[in-house]
Amino acid sequence: MTTGSSRELPVCTCPLVDSATGAEATVVAIACADRDACRLRVMGVYEGATVSVIDKKHCLLVDVRGTRLALGAELAEGITVLTRGIPAS
Amino acid sequence: MAVGTPGSAPASGALRVAIIGNPNTGKTTLFNALTGLRQRVGNFAGVTVERVEGGFQMPDGRRITVVDLPGAYSLAATSPDERIALDVLRGHDGREPRPDVVLVVVDATHLGRNLFLASQVCELGLPVVVALNQVDAAAARGITVDVPALIHELGVPIVPTVASRGEGLDPLRRALVAAATLPAPTPRFALDESAETTAARYGWITDVIARTVRQRASASGSASDRIDAIALHRLGGPILFLVVMALVFQAVFSWATPVQDAIESGVLGVGHAIGQLVPEGDLRSLVVDGVFAGVGSVLVFLPQIALLFAFISVLEQSGYMARAAFLMDRLMRRVGLNGKSFIPMLSGYACAVPGIMATRTIEDPKDRLATILVVPLMSCSARLPVYTLLIGAFVPAMPLLPGLDLQGATMLAMYLLGTVAALGVAALFRRTLLRGPVRPMILELPPYRWPSPRSIAIIVWQRSVLFLRRAGTVILALSIVLWALATFPRTPVAPDAPPAVAQETQLANSALGRFGRAIEPAVAPLGYDWKIGVSILASFAAREVFVSTMGTIYGVGDAGESALADALRAERRPDGTAAYTPLIAVSLMVFYVFALMCMSTIAVTVREAGGGRIGWRWAAIQFAYMLALAYGAAWLVLVVGRAMGLG
Ligand SMILES: Nc1nc2c(ncn2[C@@H]2O[C@H](COP(=O)(O)OP(=O)(O)OP(=O)(O)O)[C@@H](O)[C@H]2O)c(=O)[nH]1
Numbered sequence: 001m002t003t004g005s006s007r008e009l010p011v012c013t014c015p016l017v018d019s020a021t022g023a024e025a026t027v028v029a030i031a032c033a034d035r036d037a038c039r040l041r042v043m044g045v046y047e048g049a050t051v052s053v054i055d056k057k058h059c060l061l062v063d064v065r066g067t068r069l070a071l072g073a074e075l076a077e078g079i080t081v082l083t084r085g086i087p088a089s
Numbered sequence: 090m091a092v093g094t095p096g097s098a099p100a101s102g103a104l105r106v107a108i109i110g111n112p113n114t115g116k117t118t119l120f121n122a123l124t125g126l127r128q129r130v131g132n133f134a135g136v137t138v139e140r141v142e143g144g145f146q147m148p149d150g151r152r153i154t155v156v157d158l159p160g161a162y163s164l165a166a167t168s169p170d171e172r173i174a175l176d177v178l179r180g181h182d183g184r185e186p187r188p189d190v191v192l193v194v195v196d197a198t199h200l201g202r203n204l205f206l207a208s209q210v211c212e213l214g215l216p217v218v219v220a221l222n223q224v225d226a227a228a229a230r231g232i233t234v235d236v237p238a239l240i241h242e243l244g245v246p247i248v249p250t251v252a253s254r255g256e257g258l259d260p261l262r263r264a265l266v267a268a269a270t271l272p273a274p275t276p277r278f279a280l281d282e283s284a285e286t287t288a289a290r291y292g293w294i295t296d297v298i299a300r301t302v303r304q305r306a307s308a309s310g311s312a313s314d315r316i317d318a319i320a321l322h323r324l325g326g327p328i329l330f331l332v333v334m335a336l337v338f339q340a341v342f343s344w345a346t347p348v349q350d351a352i353e354s355g356v357l358g359v360g361h362a363i364g365q366l367v368p369e370g371d372l373r374s375l376v377v378d379g380v381f382a383g384v385g386s387v388l389v390f391l392p393q394i395a396l397l398f399a400f401i402s403v404l405e406q407s408g409y410m411a412r413a414a415f416l417m418d419r420l421m422r423r424v425g426l427n428g429k430s431f432i433p434m435l436s437g438y439a440c441a442v443p444g445i446m447a448t449r450t451i452e453d454p455k456d457r458l459a460t461i462l463v464v465p466l467m468s469c470s471a472r473l474p475v476y477t478l479l480i481g482a483f484v485p486a487m488p489l490l491p492g493l494d495l496q497g498a499t500m501l502a503m504y505l506l507g508t509v510a511a512l513g514v515a516a517l518f519r520r521t522l523l524r525g526p527v528r529p530m531i532l533e534l535p536p537y538r539w540p541s542p543r544s545i546a547i548i549v550w551q552r553s554v555l556f557l558r559r560a561g562t563v564i565l566a567l568s569i570v571l572w573a574l575a576t577f578p579r580t581p582v583a584p585d586a587p588p589a590v591a592q593e594t595q596l597a598n599s600a601l602g603r604f605g606r607a608i609e610p611a612v613a614p615l616g617y618d619w620k621i622g623v624s625i626l627a628s629f630a631a632r633e634v635f636v637s638t639m640g641t642i643y644g645v646g647d648a649g650e651s652a653l654a655d656a657l658r659a660e661r662r663p664d665g666t667a668a669y670t671p672l673i674a675v676s677l678m679v680f681y682v683f684a685l686m687c688m689s690t691i692a693v694t695v696r697e698a699g700g701g702r703i704g705w706r707w708a709a710i711q712f713a714y715m716l717a718l719a720y721g722a723a724w725l726v727l728v729v730g731r732a733m734g735l736g
């Protein structure tokens with residue numbers, strides 16, 4: 001699913017759960033239940049937002065514009081991001 | 090159903106200001122600073138869940154009414170607490186017109202997120218003033234906001250404030266009065282919250298931030314992140330949580346004892362002294378055995394209650410509440426809820442009423458109802474006197490671990506038992522009456538903060554006053570009634586009978602004694618005598634009444650004047666064996682872990698579960714399952730304990 005071209009740091013899309021810890025990621029799509037998607041957007045996780053995963057546990061700890069959000073894993077499954085740093089397989 | 094403090098009709102000419110903003114930005118801190126009131130403040134989202142009204146006066150004598158509201162992330166309310174805030178803003182509250190001015194509180198450290206709601210509110214057609222709060226915390230993180238530039242971008246007055254230190258209040262007051270005459274700002278975007286509009290609004294905010302906010306690059310991760318590396322650790326986190334809880338309960342038990350002993354001897358001494366002033370007879374018995382033995386036996390638990398609230402207040406203000414919710418999310422999901430439901434449950438350790446109120450932050454109605462139904466299983470401060478009396482009387486202070494002895498561990502066990510049962514019952518409801526998919530958690534973790542000694546002192550003071558007021562009203566009244574029932578009618582006793590026997594005969598033949606023996610069959614399977622039976626029944630008015638009733642019964646029945654715990658240990662059955670064994674004490678505590686004996690909890694459940702018939706139905710279910718659980722578990726403890734040869 002490689003969409004970028006930089007050879008050293010491939011850019012790819014993946015679910016937020018799979019993005020590397022510490023790497024910045026840009027949200028490209030949110031496919032969750034409507035009310036969850038709405039909530040995520042107004043809390044700063046909207047299509048186009050820059051987020052980064054701080055830690056992965058049973059839920060994800062995410063940095064969104066300086067705030068720390070805990071997101072249930074199934075939400076993080078539904079958020080597709082564009083990120084650098086995962087080697088294309 | 091109406092919520093919150095009933096607002097008085099606005100005096101003509103009073104300016105009405107509504108405070109709105111994201112959760113945890115400092116709205117209530119600012120409200121308290123403006124009005125001089127002392128509403129609850131805490132470092133997590135969802136502290137305020139109802140509208141609260143206050144006011145202040147301008148130097149020119151003009152009155153300003155201020156309404157503090159729950160936090161909201163946007164104008165599309167998804168939870169009951171957000172709905173309360175937005176109804177006031179839109180004038181849908183039904184009781185009052187729209188506010189004259191909206192005071193939007195934004196957190197300068199999270200301006201990017203906060204400007205979303207702020208910009209939406211600016212487009213509602215109401216005059217707006219923005220308080221740029223927490224500029225101290227922003228400065229500490231190297232964030233500087235160009236306020237004139239931000240005023241230019243937003244088109245509304247903006248006043249930098251530090252609510253926690255009362256800075257910026259005068260300019261803010263002047264801005265509020267002046268804003269009432271300003272035209273409302275012009276809308277930039279549609280007010281819907283579709284993906285497109287949201288992205289467009291955030292795009293605009295990103296540009297505004299780029300033009301107005303400068304952030305010094307920070308070298309390393311924040312202190313909060315470093316603490317979280319431990320506090321949220323897969324293994325370390327839960328261990329830390331348990332250790333914190335164990336220490337709290339041990340401390341509540343042992344730190345309070347010296348003060349408790351002092352109060353105890355003080356009460357006994359004063360009772361005795363007053364007794365000397367009153368001539369021998371019924372009046373003296375009423376004062377000494379009724380009032381002092383009853384109310385006094387509850388009063389001695391004030392230090393424990395104060396300490397418990399101090400600890401809970403530290404948890405609330407430090408930011409740990411949200412971390413506890415995060416840690417518990419894993420377990421809560423198995424139950425069918427998510428971690429967010431654990432915050433109301435934790436508040437239930439203080440008192441079930443605010444705990445049930447706090448469920449207003451839960452979006453899903455079934456999740457919310459399930460949480461309401463189990464919050465009263467969390468041991469609240471009213472159980473503390475019962476636990477402490479029984480543990481103090483029957484559990485030895487045998488050291489177990491450094492900093493923890495058997496008494497503290499027993500206390501911890503009672504709290505854990507309630508918590509585990511709450512999870513189990515929630516699971517049951519989520520699989521039967523309240524079936525539904527598990528909702529994923531979205532939770533903001535606030536930065537850690539040092540709790541302020543002043544706000545801890547305020548909470549401890551408020552709760553102590555409340556406790557004393559209960560002792561002086563409900564408990565006093567019941568003590569007098571029970572004293573009368575335990576004293577009359579009088580039975581003639583042989584003049585040569587020893588005083589102890591004479592008093593025991595008197596008590597057994599009094600109205601209370603007869604009534605007690607009539608209901609004794611109901612509690613006999615649990616191994617309790619009629620004295621416990623009567624005390625349990627009386628404590629349906631309030632749990633502490635168990636202690637005061639035992640105090641009164643032993644005050645009337647006891648020839649000597651000893652502390653209640655000693656009297657309990659010394660009580661004998663007719664055959665000479667101890668009436669109360671450690672096993673019965675444990676079984677009794679277990680009964681109190683589970684039984685719902687609190688009028689206020691029932692009332693708030695009725696209201697929060699939907700009011701009217703529906704509310705009553707849920708309250709009845711709650712009461713019934715808790716009673717069944719209490720009786721069943723207390724019986725089980727007795728049977729298993731006896732089978733193991735204990736007592
Ligand atoms: N550093 C700093 N902390 C503040 C300031 N104002 C409030 N706080 C802290 O921020 C936290 C939240 O304060 P609250 O007043 O309860 O916030 P709220 O907006 O009413 O929160 P909700 O009722 O949950 O929506 C508390 O820990 C306060 O002590 C401030 O100006 N500076």
Ligand SMILES: [Mg+2]
Pocket residue numbers: 116117118129130136137158159160
């Ligand atoms: Mg508040």
